[in-house]
Amino acid sequence: MEIAYLSPMPVPTGVLPFSARQLHSYANEVFLDFAxxxxxxxxxxxxxxxxxxxxxxxxxxxxxxxxxxxxxxxxxxxxxxxxxxxxxxxxxxxxxxxxxxxxxxxxxxxxxxxxPIRFNCQRREVIFVPKKGISPRYVPWEEVIASVSVSKLMTQYAVIPEFKLMIGLRDKNGDVLWASVPSGNLNQAIAEWEAIRVYMEEGPQALPMGxxxxxxxxxxxxxxxxxxxxxxxxxxxxxxxxxxxxxxxxxxxxxxxxxxxxxxxxxxxxxxxxxxxxxxxxxxxxxxxxEALLKESAEIRKAFAKGQNLLDYFKVKFAEPDKEPAVDAS
Structure with missing residues (x-):
């Protein structure tokens, strides 16, 4: 299985937002429900x-x-x-x-x-209720974990690719609640997350309308x-x-x-x-x-303008600097 993380620090992904779940039907000026x-x-x-x-x-x-x-x-x-x-x-x-x-x-x-998981764009918080009767748990929006996974299901007849968007919400105890969303392909999984991200950053008018x-x-x-x-x-x-x-x-x-x-x-x-x-x-x-999110988002948009994608940007950012050649002291 291969996993690529898109958040925390919900930066732009460079993919057009799209949702097969018709998210605009479950959103208003304050919150979006995701189930x-x-x-x-x-x-x-x-x-x-x-x-x-x-x-x-x-x-x-x-x-x-x-x-x-x-x-x-x-x-x-x-x-x-x-x-x-x-x-x-x-x-x-x-x-x-x-x-x-x-x-x-x-x-x-x-x-x-x-x-459902509720995203509040005015408070920039996410709330979830693990079970009925349990106190709700609040997670800051910029601490929400998002990743996409690519795996292969091997059968005696064929190897079937599987793609998922995974959203992780960490509580105060460090436990993470994961919500897995099956997708038809990798691009669709990223686009689903991008739809949530643009809602939280720009409001319901940014959601793709079906x-x-x-x-x-x-x-x-x-x-x-x-x-x-x-x-x-x-x-x-x-x-x-x-x-x-x-x-x-x-x-x-x-x-x-x-x-x-x-x-x-x-x-x-x-x-x-x-x-x-x-x-x-x-x-x-x-x-x-x-400020950290605004700065990171601006840098990523500049990288997109140069033809890079999100993976290219992080490869350059976290690449180890070249070691300086040793100096002969003799």
Missing amino acids: LSRGSFEFMARAGIGAVMFLLIFLFFTTGFGSWLRRDVEPFWSSWLDFFTSIAVWGFVGALATLYLCVFFFAIRQASNQP QSDEFEAGSVAYFHMCRQGYRSHHSFLRYIWGFLIIQFFSGWTIPCYIAAWINNRPKAAFPKEVLEWSKPLPLEQHAMPS
Whole structure:
């Protein structure tokens, strides 16, 4: 796994802000709420449906092959039907499906019982409630940890790249609460963080505006937009085998409706002190960025103007100075 840190010291990343989570829908002049998007639940539902369907298809062909091998002993069709419809087979499938449902509903319950992470741009603070009933914890904005990770998931069929944005909030005891946000690629993970950063530094007017809230990742409209994009960039045969069949056996748009239902469920309310903390402040009481952040941001923007990226800037900044040649004292 490779990890690149973008913060603390939330400096510009040089990437255009973009959010597949439609962050502008959860932001106002004072705060932005950041929680699991419907896309995360849509993926979980699709993975569960796909796993069960894969198991059923596998058992269907396996039992058929076994019945074909025993066709001299028992009639093929009756043997196959008896084997595939046996209580043992469906009991095994049902047990796995029930186990996944328990995990899925536990995740829904956790998301419903935990308030989102709230970013307050006027106070330049972030608040999170680890669990319901626990006192909220406040973290200065410039101490929020942000990183992007690139890893590889190795299977017997392929090596699948995984990209995540990770946001870390350190409390007074030094413990860090991490929120992981899966992303489609590295650029998208950085752009998601940049959207949060520009909100905290410039306000809600700096947030990227989506075409419509219905195009949030995990929605039905987003699914069909992806389908049309896949069709326009691939051949018809690849579109059938690489998209239609896979998506059909993983539920088609059913996971999108499940995610929409979860997204519309009532979330846990913030404690009273957080609601007070979230009220607007007079302009003269707005917190200002530190001198160190302003200086660092200005230097990075100069580096961007010279064609460097964020990684190039830090490589130059933290490079060890060349050692001076030794002087012969003789």
